Amino acid sequence: MRTLIAAAVSSFVLVGFAPLASAQDVKANAEAGATKAAMCIGCHSIPGYQASFPQVHKVPMIAGQNAAYLQAALAAYKTGDRKHPTMKAIAVSLSDQDMADLAAYYQALPAAKPALEAKPSQQPSPEVAALIQKGNCIACHGENFSKPTDPSFPKIGGQHADYLFVALKGYQTQRNQVVGRANPVMNGMVANFTPEELKRMAQYIGSVDGELKVVPQSRFK
Structure with missing residues (x-):
């Protein structure tokens, strides 16, 4: 089993996050990211803000998230490995430098x-x-779900449970033009779960203490 997991993780790094290869020489600047975050704060900096696609759920907390994960997620929205019309429209407007700067900025929050x-x-x-x-959630996300074993894996402890549920279902969705997430590790991990099982896991992981926060910007305080 460990051999299979190791192989899957290798596939994940080589295939799932391939867009990062072109950005490996980009030096992230958190201060620059703060000046580029206007497109993000309208959703991610409003406590309790909810999205309605593909169902009603709170938008994810990203302040305090791993920069490598945030950068990879943006790259996946840009390439279409993650399908979401709003995030796609935002991501395609970003350069590798923009993604790195925004990721560094949000990782630095909160103080x-x-x-x-x-x-x-x-x-x-x-x-x-x-x-x-x-x-096998702990193998990647850590025993408290906030200490991932690789910086390109997300912190999920305390994340909004309804968002976690939507995200997990996204990894089960295949061959859909507007919904779904392509990731060799997660696609395989969630394939044999029922929606009710995914919801129960999401509810528990969302209930534990975590490092992720919503940090309001001045215009929304």
Whole structure:
């Protein structure tokens, strides 16, 4: 099993995040990212803001997220590996430098970082624990779901549960022109889960303490 996971992770890095290869020499500038974030704050800097596509859910918290993951996610929206009309329209307008700067800016937020325990204080039910083990979530996202084993993997602890559910379903969606996420690791991991199982995992992971935050900008405070 470990051999299969290692092979999948290698495929993930080589295939899933291929767009980063062209940006490897870009030096990120968080201060520059702050000046480019106007297109982001209308959704990601408003507490409780909800999107309606592909269903109603809170937009993800990205302040405090790993920069490598954010940069890769933007690249995936630009190439179409992640399908989302709004994010596609934004991503195609961004250069590799823009993506790197924005990712660095959001990783630096908030100024005060929470101190998390190595494991969540709130343990899952035996049923949910079995689902998390089946999905091998800890192997990539860490025991507290906020210490990924690779910086290109996202922190998911405390993320909005309804967003996590939508994201997980996206990895199950194939051959759809407007919805879905192409990622060799996640596509395989979620393939054998029912929607109810995905929702239960999302609800638990979203309930634990995490490092992700919504940081309002001055115009929205």
